[in-house]
Structures are given as C-alpha cells and as structure tokens.
Amino acid sequence: MKIILEIKNITKTFGGVRALDNISLSITKETITAIIGPNGSGKTTFFNVINGFLKPDKGKITFKGKDITYLSPSKIARYGIGRTFQLIRVFPQMIVRDNLLLALENPLREGLLYGLNPFIRYDPGPLKEKAMNLLTMVDLQDMAEELPCNLSHGQRRLLEVMLAISLDPDLYLFDEPTAGVFQEIKDRIFELFRQLKGKGKTIIFIEHNMEVVKEIAEKVIVLDKGRVIAEGEPATVLEMSQVMEAYFGGEFA
Amino acid sequence: MDYFIHVLVIVGIYAILSMSLDIIVGYTGIPALGHAAFSLIGAYTSALLSLRLGLSPWIGMFAGAFLASIAGAISTYPAIRLKGDYLALATFGLGIIAYVIAKNWVSLTKGPMGLPGIPGFSLFGYELKEVWQYLLLILFFVAITYIFLSLLVNRPFGRVLKGIREDEIAIQALGKDISIFKLKVFMVGAFFAGIAGALYAHYITFIDPSSFTLMESITILVMLIFGGMGTLKGALLGAFLLVAIPEALRFLGLPSSVAAQLRQMLYGFILVILMLYRPQGLIGRYKWR
Amino acid sequence: MTSQIFFNALISASIYALIALGFVVIYSTVRFFHLAHGAVYTMGAYGAYTAVKLLSNSGSTGMQAVPLWIYAVATIAAMGIASATGILIDLLVYKPLRRTKATSLILLLASFGVFIFLENLIALIYGNQILSLRTGPVKEGYHLFGAVITPIQILIILSALIMFLFLFALTRLTKIGKAMRAVADDPVTASVVGINPEKVIFFAFALGSALAGLAGMLVSLETNLEPTMGFGALLKGMIAAIVGGIGSLTGALLGSIFLGFTENIAVWFLPAGWKDAIAFSVFLIFLLFRPEGILGKKEEEAG
Numbered sequence: 001m002k003i004i005l006e007i008k009n010i011t012k013t014f015g016g017v018r019a020l021d022n023i024s025l026s027i028t029k030e031t032i033t034a035i036i037g038p039n040g041s042g043k044t045t046f047f048n049v050i051n052g053f054l055k056p057d058k059g060k061i062t063f064k065g066k067d068i069t070y071l072s073p074s075k076i077a078r079y080g081i082g083r084t085f086q087l088i089r090v091f092p093q094m095i096v097r098d099n100l101l102l103a104l105e106n107p108l109r110e111g112l113l114y115g116l117n118p119f120i121r122y123d124p125g126p127l128k129e130k131a132m133n134l135l136t137m138v139d140l141q142d143m144a145e146e147l148p149c150n151l152s153h154g155q156r157r158l159l160e161v162m163l164a165i166s167l168d169p170d171l172y173l174f175d176e177p178t179a180g181v182f183q184e185i186k187d188r189i190f191e192l193f194r195q196l197k198g199k200g201k202t203i204i205f206i207e208h209n210m211e212v213v214k215e216i217a218e219k220v221i222v223l224d225k226g227r228v229i230a231e232g233e234p235a236t237v238l239e240m241s242q243v244m245e246a247y248f249g250g251e252f253a
Numbered sequence: 254m255d256y257f258i259h260v261l262v263i264v265g266i267y268a269i270l271s272m273s274l275d276i277i278v279g280y281t282g283i284p285a286l287g288h289a290a291f292s293l294i295g296a297y298t299s300a301l302l303s304l305r306l307g308l309s310p311w312i313g314m315f316a317g318a319f320l321a322s323i324a325g326a327i328s329t330y331p332a333i334r335l336k337g338d339y340l341a342l343a344t345f346g347l348g349i350i351a352y353v354i355a356k357n358w359v360s361l362t363k364g365p366m367g368l369p370g371i372p373g374f375s376l377f378g379y380e381l382k383e384v385w386q387y388l389l390l391i392l393f394f395v396a397i398t399y400i401f402l403s404l405l406v407n408r409p410f411g412r413v414l415k416g417i418r419e420d421e422i423a424i425q426a427l428g429k430d431i432s433i434f435k436l437k438v439f440m441v442g443a444f445f446a447g448i449a450g451a452l453y454a455h456y457i458t459f460i461d462p463s464s465f466t467l468m469e470s471i472t473i474l475v476m477l478i479f480g481g482m483g484t485l486k487g488a489l490l491g492a493f494l495l496v497a498i499p500e501a502l503r504f505l506g507l508p509s510s511v512a513a514q515l516r517q518m519l520y521g522f523i524l525v526i527l528m529l530y531r532p533q534g535l536i537g538r539y540k541w542r
Numbered sequence: 543m544t545s546q547i548f549f550n551a552l553i554s555a556s557i558y559a560l561i562a563l564g565f566v567v568i569y570s571t572v573r574f575f576h577l578a579h580g581a582v583y584t585m586g587a588y589g590a591y592t593a594v595k596l597l598s599n600s601g602s603t604g605m606q607a608v609p610l611w612i613y614a615v616a617t618i619a620a621m622g623i624a625s626a627t628g629i630l631i632d633l634l635v636y637k638p639l640r641r642t643k644a645t646s647l648i649l650l651l652a653s654f655g656v657f658i659f660l661e662n663l664i665a666l667i668y669g670n671q672i673l674s675l676r677t678g679p680v681k682e683g684y685h686l687f688g689a690v691i692t693p694i695q696i697l698i699i700l701s702a703l704i705m706f707l708f709l710f711a712l713t714r715l716t717k718i719g720k721a722m723r724a725v726a727d728d729p730v731t732a733s734v735v736g737i738n739p740e741k742v743i744f745f746a747f748a749l750g751s752a753l754a755g756l757a758g759m760l761v762s763l764e765t766n767l768e769p770t771m772g773f774g775a776l777l778k779g780m781i782a783a784i785v786g787g788i789g790s791l792t793g794a795l796l797g798s799i800f801l802g803f804t805e806n807i808a809v810w811f812l813p814a815g816w817k818d819a820i821a822f823s824v825f826l827i828f829l830l831f832r833p834e835g836i837l838g839k840k841e842e843e844a845g
Contacts, residue, residue, distance in 0.1 A: 053422065077428035090422035091416055093538070102416050103427050105409045110429070112437045113411030116401055122408050167427055284647055288809065330829055338646045342784075343829045346822050357815040364815075429640055471654060489548075510670065518661040524655030525635055528648050541648045 004029040004171060004202050005050070012042075012049055012226075019045040020056065021040050021226035027171075032193055032203045034213045034234070037223035038247050043206045044086055045221065047173050050074040051083050064170065082169035084160045086206075090148045095142040096159060100131035103166035134162050138188055145214035154185035161189060165196070172196065174205035178212065190216050210238060258384045262456060263389035266449050269398045270473045271480070271488035273445035278474070279482030279539050281438050282418030283332050284341040288446055288473050291321040293355055293465035295360055295447025296354045296454040300371045303455070310374050310455045318447035324351070325443025329436040330427020348470050355462040367461025371454050387456050394452060395489075398445050402485055405441065414438060418539065468517070477519050478527050481537025490535060495520070512524075519528055546689040547806050553695050556702035556763055561779025562704055562794035563784070564753030570726035570789045571739075571746040572636065574646035575652040580776025582628045582661035586755025586764040587771065588664055589623035590616040591675055598677070608677040616675075617759055624755025628747040629657055637740070658770070665769035673767045675759070695762045701760060702798075705753060709791050713752055718745055726789060741840055751812075772819070775806030781825040789834030800824075 005027040012020040027033055037042050038197050048054040050061060052073035061069045068076050077083070091099050104127055108114070114122075114252045134140045140151075148156055157177065164172060178186045193203055193216060209215050213234050215222055220237045222230040230237050269477035270292060275287045298320050299313030308316075355362050374381045374390060381387060405411055416424040417431050426432055454460045464521070472495075479490020499516040508517070532540035561583060584594045593616040613679050635652055644652075683692040713719035724732040733739055761775065766771045778801065786797020801821060808820045828835060 015439070054427075070434075071328070071424040072430070073422075074430045076274040076429050083426045085309070085426075089420050089426070091419040091423065091466055094412075094415060097414065101409075102412050105412065107428075110413050112405075112410060112441070115405040115408040117443075118404060163423075163427065191435070200491055331613050331826075334830060335833070338650045339829060339833055341650055342575065345825060346826050346829070350819055350826070353816070353819040357813065357819065463648060468658070471658065475655075483552045508629065509783070514666040518659050518666070521655045521658030521660075521662065525652050525659065528644070528652040528655065529635065529638060530650065541645065 003027065004064060004205075005204075007050070007060040008060045008062075010046075010056045010061065011051060012045060012054060012056050012168050018226050020049065020141050020150055021104060023059075023223075023226070024233065025228060025230055027223060029202050030216050031206070032197055032216060033125065033221060033225060035204060035206045035215035036086055036208070036210075036213060040225075042226040043225040044175055045226075047083065047175055047204075047206065050076075051081060051173060051191060064101045067180060070185075073149055075166065076238070081171040081173060082164035082171070082179055083173045084164055084175055086179070087161050088144065088153075088156050090156055090159050090163065092148050095147055097128065098130050098138065099148070099159060099163060100166055101127055103163045104130055104134075138192070142179070151244060152182075152241045154181040158169070158185060158188065161192060165192070170201060172201060172203045172205075176208065178207070178208050178209070181210055212236065242247045251253075255384050259383045259509075260387050260497060262384065262388050262391050262501050264451050264493050265388070265395045266408070266456075267306055267476060267492040267496050268395050268489050269449040269452075270446055271477045271492040272398055272402055272485050273442045273449070274405065274473055274477050275482060275488040276402055276414070276439055277442040277486060278412060278477065279484070279537070280418065281414040281435065283338070283435065283540070284344065284465070284541075285328065285332075285349070285439075285442075286341050286345035286474065287470050288442075289465045289467070290348040291325060291350035291446035292469075293351050293462070294321040294324050294443075296460050296465070297355060297368070297450075298447075299332075299451035300368045300460055301361070302439065303372050305368070307491040310372060310451070312466075314448060314451035314455075317451045318444045321450070322440045322444040325441075326436055327440035328439050328443070329432070332435050332439070333432050333443030344436045345467055345470065352462055352466055355465065357439060362462070367455075367459055367460060367464030369459045371381070371460065373455050373458065392453060392494035394448060398448070399485060399489070402441075402445070410434075410437075412479025418483075429477075444532070471524075472520055473523050475527075477534075478532070478537070479523055479534050481534035483533075483537055483539030487534060487536045495523075513541065545687045545820040547810060549686070549689045549695075551799075551803040551806040552699055553691075553708075553802075553804060555799045556699045557764075558700075558778050558782040558801055559702040559795055559798035560757035560760065561751060561775055561781040562798050563702075563709055563791060564789060565776075565779050566783050566788065566794040567722070567750035567753070568746050571743050571785065572649075573724060573729075573784045574649040574796070575653065575780065576631075576636075577776060577780075578652065578656040578660065579628075579750070580665075580772035581657045581658075582624045582631070582751045582772075583754040583758040583775050584661060584664055584767075584769065584772035585627045585758070586620040586624035587675075587758030587767050588668060588760065589755065590620035590759040591668075591673055591767055593619035593701065594677070600631060611655040613751035622755070622757040624758065625748045626661070628751025628754070629744065632743065632747045636783060648680040657727065657776075661769055661772055667767065675767060676693065679794050692764075693780050694760070698760050698764065700811060701756065705756070706791065706795050713791065720744070722746060724742065729759075776823060781821055783835075784833070785824060785828045785835055787837030790837055792839040793835055800836065 003026045007023055008024050010023045011019050037043055039181055041233060045054065052071055052242055055070055060067060063081065066079065091102065101124065113157060132144060135144055140155060140158060143155060148159065153158065161177065172185050177189055196203060220232065220234045221228060222237060227237050230240050270288065270308055274285065274288045277283050295317035298317035299310060302308040302313040302316055311413055327343060328347055331340060356364050381390065413429050413434055416429065417434060421431055447492040476495045477488050479495055481487025499519060500516055502512050526536060566581050568579065592610060595735035597612045597615060635656055636649060638738045639649055639652060681693060683690040684733055710777055713723050721742050724737055725739050781803045783794045785800055786795065787793030801824065804824060805817050805820055809817055
C-alpha cells in the first residue's frame with residue numbers, strides 16, 4: 001500500500017479568491033481515484049498545481065518520494081506524471097500519427113546536434129510502427145493520416161489519452177476525460193483505465209458523472225470551495241449529506 | 254548583366270535571412286521582430302575583425318555568426334516569459350538596442366559613418382572580384398543553409414518545434430523542455446543570420462547601422478510571411494519575389510529615392526493584405542494565431 | 543543646471559504624454575498595439591504644415607511671421623486630418639480583422655504594415671527633406687528659475703496637462719466617456735448592458751487620433767518635420783504608456799513623467815545619442831519584469 005503522491009497543505013490564491021485552501025491528501029499506488037465537486041471548487045486548479053503549470057502559495061507535493069512542488073511542468077512530466085486537459089489538447093496542424101511520434105520519440109534524438117548531423121540517417125520507421133500499434137489498440141488506425149480537426153470529439157479525446165499513455169508515466173491525471181463523448185468511446189477509455197491499473201499505473205480523474213464514478217473509481221475525493229470535504233469509497237461518499245449540499249444546496253461559483 | 258547577377262546575390266542573402274527567421278517564427282511560432290540585429294552582429298564582427306586585425310573574412314564570418322548566436326541566446330529570455338504581442342514588442346526592442354549601440358558606440362563601429370573598405374573574400378589565395386564569383390559563393394551558402402535547416406526541421410528536433418508552436422502546454426505535458434528548445438532555435442537562427450550579415454559586409458564592402466534597422470527586420474519578416482511560413486521553400490520563394498519584383502520598379506525610370514519609397518509602401522501594403530486575407534502567404538503551412 | 547534638466551524632462555514628458563494619452567485611449571478599447579498611431583501623428587504634423595502653407599500662400603521661406611489665426615486653423619486641420627486617418631485605418635483594416643477574430647499579434651503586424659505604408663506615402667508626397675512649421679524670427683526663450691524655456695515649450699507642457707484633465711473629465715463625466723471605460727474594462731459585459739462597442743471604438747479612434755495630430759503639430763513647431771518623425775514618437779509614447787500601466791490615463795501620464803525624467807537625467811552622464819537605448823532598456827525591463835506597468839494590475843489566471 002505504497003503512497004505515490006502526497007499533498008500537504010496546498011494553498012493557491014488568485015486575486016482575492018482561495019482556489020485551493022490548505023488541501024492535504026495522499027494517493028495510493030495502483031488505484032483509480034475520482035475527484036468530484038461543483039464547478040469552481042478547484043479541481044482543475046488542483047491538477048494544474050500538481051502538474052507544475054501553477055505554483056502553490058504554500059505547501060508541498062511529493063511524488064515517488066521526490067519534492068516536485070516547484071518543478072517545471074516538463075520536468076514533472078518526465079518524472080512520471082501524465083495529463084489530459086478539460087479542453088482537449090492535441091497538436092492541430094500535425095496528423096494523428098505525427099502527434100504520437102512527438103510523444104513517442106526518444107529524447108536523445110530530439111537534440112540539436114542530432115538534428116543537424118548530415119552523416120546519420122534518421123529512420124522513423126520503427127517509431128511509426130509503434131504509433132500504429134497504439135492507434136490500433138483504440139481502433140483509430142484508419143485516421144492515422146488525418147488532421148485532428150477531422151476526428152470526432154470522442155476520437156480526439158482518445159488521441160489525447162493515447163498521447164499521455166505514450167509518455168508511459170506512473171501517474172495519470174485525467175481532467176474530465178469523458179465529457180461530451182459517446183458511450184462507446186467512454187467505454188473504451190475506461191477499459192484503458194483498467195488496463196493501465198493492471199500494468200501498475202495510478203490514475204486520478206476529474207469527473208461529473210456519478211454513475212461513472214460509482215462504476216470505475218475505487219476512491220472518491222470531494223472538493224468544494226478549494227477544500228476537501230469528503231473522501232472514501234464512492235458508495236459511502238455519495239450518500240453523505242455534505243456532498244449533497246455542496247452540489248445542490250450550497251452556492252455554485 | 255552584372256546588375257542582374259547583383260540582384261541574385263542580394264536575393265541569396267535575403268534567402269538565408271528568411272530561412273533562418275523561418276525556423277524561429279514559422280516552425281516554432283515565436284514572433285521575432287528583431288532578426289536584423291543578428292545579421293548586424295555578424296556583419297560588424299566580421300568587418301571589424303578583417304579591418305582592425307587583418308583576419309580572413311572566413312574567420313570573421315564564423316566569429317560573427319558565433320557571436321550572433323550568443324545574442325540569439327539572449328533573445329530566449331523574453332521568449333520564455335512573454336506571449337504574443339508583448340513578445341513581439343520585446344524582440345523588436347532588443348533589435349533596436351542592437352541598432353542604437355551600433356550607431357552610438359562610435360569608437361568601435363564609427364557610428365553612422367559606417368565602415369568602408371571591408372576586404373572581400375579570398376579562395377585559396379585568389380581574391381574574389383567579379384560579381385558572378387560572389388554569386389557562386391552566396392549560392393553555396395544558401396545551399397548549405399537550406400540543407401542544414403532542412404535536416405533540422407525534418408528530424409525530431411523540428412517536430413518538437415512544431416509542437417511548441419501548436420500547443421505549448423500540451424508539449425510540456427509530454428515532457429519536452431520548451432525553454433531549451435527555444436534557446437537552441439534562436440541560436441541556430443541567429444547563427445545563420447550572422448552568416449548572411451557577414452556575407453553582405455564583405456560583398457558590399459561598406460556597412461553602416463542603417464542597413465540593420467527595425468525596417469530591415471520587418472522586411473525579412475514580410476518576405477517570409479509572403480512566401481509562406483513553416484516551410485523553407487516558402488522562405489526562399491518570398492525572398493526571391495520580394496527582392497526581385499521591387500528591383501523591377503527601377504526599370505520604370507523612377508528616381509531612386511522614389512523607388513525606395515514605393516518599395517517600402519509595397520512591403521507595408523503587402524503586410525496588411527497578408528494579415529487580412531492570407532496570413533499563410535503563398536505556400537505556407539502556418540498562419541498566425 | 544539642474545533646473546534646465548528639470549524643464550527638459552518636463553518638456554519630454556509632456557510630448558510623450560500627448561502621444562501616450564491618445565495611444566491609451568485607443569488601446570483601452572481595442573486591446574492591441576495600434577502602431578500606426580505614429581503615422582497618424584505624422585499626418586497631423588504634415589496636415590498642419592500644408593494648412594499653413596496654403597493659407598499664408600507664402601512662396602517665401604517664412605521669414606515673416608504668419609498670423610496667429612492661421613496657426614489656429616492649422617491646429618484644427620492637424621487634428622481633423624489625424625482623426626480622419628485614424629478612423630479610416632480602423633474601418634478599412636482593423637474592423638475587418640476584428641470580424642475574423644484576429645489575435646492582437648495579427649493586429650499588431652497589420653498595424654505595422656499601415657504605418658510603413660503611410661510613412662512612406664508622406665515621404666513620397668512631401669519629400670525627405672526637413673520642413674519647418676515655424677515662421678518669423680526666432681523667439682527668445684524666457685528665463686525661469688535659471689533655465690531657458692521657449693513659449694512653444696510652455697505651450698506643449700500646458701497642452702499635455704489640459705489634455706489629460708480633459709480626458710479624465712470626459713471619461714468620468716460624459717456618457718460616451720463612461721461607455722469607453724466600460725468597454726475598456728469588459729467588452730462583453732458592456733455590450734450586454736447595451737453599449738455598442740463599434741461605436742465606442744470609432745469614437746476612441748477619432749479622439750485618440752486627434753490627440754496624436756495635435757501632438758504632431760506641437761512637436762513640429764518645436765523640432766521641425768520629417769517623414770520619419772512618427773516612428774520615434776510612437777515608440778516613446780508606447781513605452782511611456784506601457785511603463786505607466788497600459789489601459790489607464792493616469793498610467794500614461796505617470797509613465798511619460800518617469801520616462802522623461804529617466805532619459806534626461808541619464809543623459810547627464812551619457813552622450814545624447816544613448817537616449818533611445820535608455821528608453822528601450824527601461825521598456826525591456828518593464829516588459830520582462832512588470833508588464834502591467836507602474837499602475838497596472840496583473841491579469842488574473844484563468845484557473
């Protein structure tokens with residue numbers, strides 16, 4: 001029961017608003033955790049802080065034993081945290097397969113000197129094969145040479161998820177991965193979650209759909225106004241009166 | 254005849270400038286408006302080393318390109334912290350500072366008087382004197398620039414550059430350190446701009462700060478946008494068309510100062526039209542966002 | 543000696559303020575850097591020149607002082623022509639771009655194109671030589687606190703002050719002024735409340751450009767005209783606006799004062815040619831470390 005991510009006293013303020021208010025929690029390895037809460041409760045901000053896109057005002061984040069609180073996003077990604085975003089982020093002017101090549105490429109070949117060296121031949125063949133395999137896993141192989149704008153919303157979301165998977169991180173942060181997506185693709189995404197967990201990965205995802213949470217998540221954390229107001233097993237948490245109040249009775253940001 | 258060859262030499266110099274700007278602006282998406290500063294450094298370094306220390310222009314050129322490349326590294330700093338129009342302003346601020354230093358550090362650069370009598374290139378002891386010889390030299394460097402930059406943009410490094418252009422956040426989430434890539438692309442772009450500057454200095458044999466103003470930076474940019482950003486061929490095309498066509502204006506028999514004005518007006522007009530109707534230029538793969 | 547520096551700084555600050563104020567009036571409603579403002583400034587100056595030349599029908603080089611009323615008309619001409627130019631630029635270039643939801647970078651580049659086009663057009667029509675708006679014998683300056691200051695320089699300082707107060711009052715007391723502030727603050731909400739943003743933008747360009755024209759004319763009375771005058775003026779005005787805190791009139795004023803004084807004090811130690819380098823260094827420092835300027839507030843994260 002190892003702890004892979006430890007959050008201690010994280011606070012983040014914007015202007016006058018406390019987006020994250022002294023949050024502390026821990027995530028166990030090889031689990032699937034859902035983060036829920038009304039709009040404006042700080043869920044995406046929370047992800048942004050873990051990921052390094054925002055720096056907290058106070059607090060400490062430890063990942064795999066290392067303090068990652070103030071590291072740059074790219075460094076955190078390299079340490080093993082993958083991310084998808086609320087609004088799908090893929091590379092719009094590159095074809096689907098090239099999107100994956102970007103994620104899959106060996107960093108040693110991305111250097112300047114390798115790029116300028118006229119005496120070696122760069123063969124993207126093996127890499128392209130790897131990319132096609134990944135695409136076949138999610139039935140996107142026919143769209144390999146299309147631009148992302150020609151994909152459906154759900155297919156773009158799948159692509160974004162595959163980009164994160166290509167990075168092979170130990171921890172995944174999925175921000176509303178199934179918003180606006182057809183049931184069929186939703187299923188595919190959750191199947192991927194289960195497979196990832198089977199391979200020893202840890203997943204945290206932000207979700208609004210309670211049915212999904214009940215089905216997939218092993219643990220639920222509820223945020224409201226930047227604070228953790230409940231955590232535990234889905235069935236129990238979702239019955240709690242505080243959670244009800246946060247969603248229906250309280251103020252929505 | 255010599256005149257046409259001269260025009261082609263100028264096309265060649267701008268082709269190198271345009272391609273070197275393309276990797277920064279067209280491939281990486283950084284609005285760099287101070288590119289002339291890098292060719293200024295290349296030109297002045299090379300000229301001064303030849304004039305004051307008697308060094309060969311070949312050494313001067315590489316020294317100049319190298320120094321320009323260091324200046325390019327400085328440009329990265331604003332490129333990391335600023336976005337869009339603020340970044341554009343910062344880069345042209347840096348460009349203007351280079352110009353103002355060249356103009357005012359009279360003890361070094363002779364200021365507005367310029368540096369006359371810059372020695373030309375020599376090959377194996379034989380000094381190049383004819384215009385067609387310089388054309389061959391320039392074409393050689395254009396080819397070298399095209400080959401190296403082509404390698405760069407088609408390799409994984411280039412792919413990351415495009416990723417930065419497309420979505421800086423997504424590419425960081427994939428573990429790429431965008432600051433290092435921006436630093437490297439500026440250094441490479443500045444290097445080749447420095448080469449172009451040195452070639453210009455030794456060909457024309459006279460330089461002064463007025464060849465490296467903000468207007469020059471914008472001129473190179475307009476050539477690039479016109480031909481098409483995000484593809485090296487677009488850079489070449491833009492340089493060729495926007496150097497050659499205004500030269501044709503001379504044949505209308507206009508006095509040269511009028512021709513100069515008209516040429517500038519043309520650039521301004523083209524820039525507006527491009528922004529309004531065709532930001533990807535003729536064959537470009539990228540339009541400003 | 544120090545009082546001369548003080549007055550020089552004040553004069554510089556006033557010139558920058560006249561340009562910066564107009565620039566800010568426009569920026570706050572359209573939210574991009576309208577670089578062509580420099581060309582509008584030049585149009586104003588040349589408009590005044592043309593008016594003076596036409597009305598005084600002087601073939602002479604102006605050794606005879608031209609009556610004051612002609613200068614008054616010239617001022618109106620300057621402001622009118624500048625205003626018209628600004629409005630035309632908006633209608634022909636910026637408005638179509640706004641419809642395509644162009645980013646502020648694209649608008650900045652387009653603005654550059656307009657600037658280059660107009661500046662060279664003026665050079666084509668009037669030639670590259672330096673022209674003078676002054677007529678009559680050179681007037682001696684007044685001696686004030688140990689410094690020399692000419693009537694025109696006094697006029698410049700007063701104009702800057704008056705313009706600032708006028709704009710301040712306008713944006714706080716009149717309907718259109720308040721509408722401008724609303725659009726500057728939040729264009730979406732402003733339109734929800736029934737303010738027509740296009741109308742406000744039109745007015746902003748008319749007003750801001752008129753100010754540029756006035757600035758152009760006053761400065762050419764002081765330092766003559768040439769087609770490239772707009773460039774330096776625009777840069778200084780823009781630097782002043784950004785340093786003070788872009789989007790606010792008080793910011794423009796503060797930035798102008800800061801820039802004027804920094805430049806003139808520094809020139810005490812450095813040769814005069816480095817003035818521009820100082821201005822740009824100040825500019826870069828602010829862009830990199832405090833882009834919101836002296837007064838500005840930081841843009842909030844989208845969260």
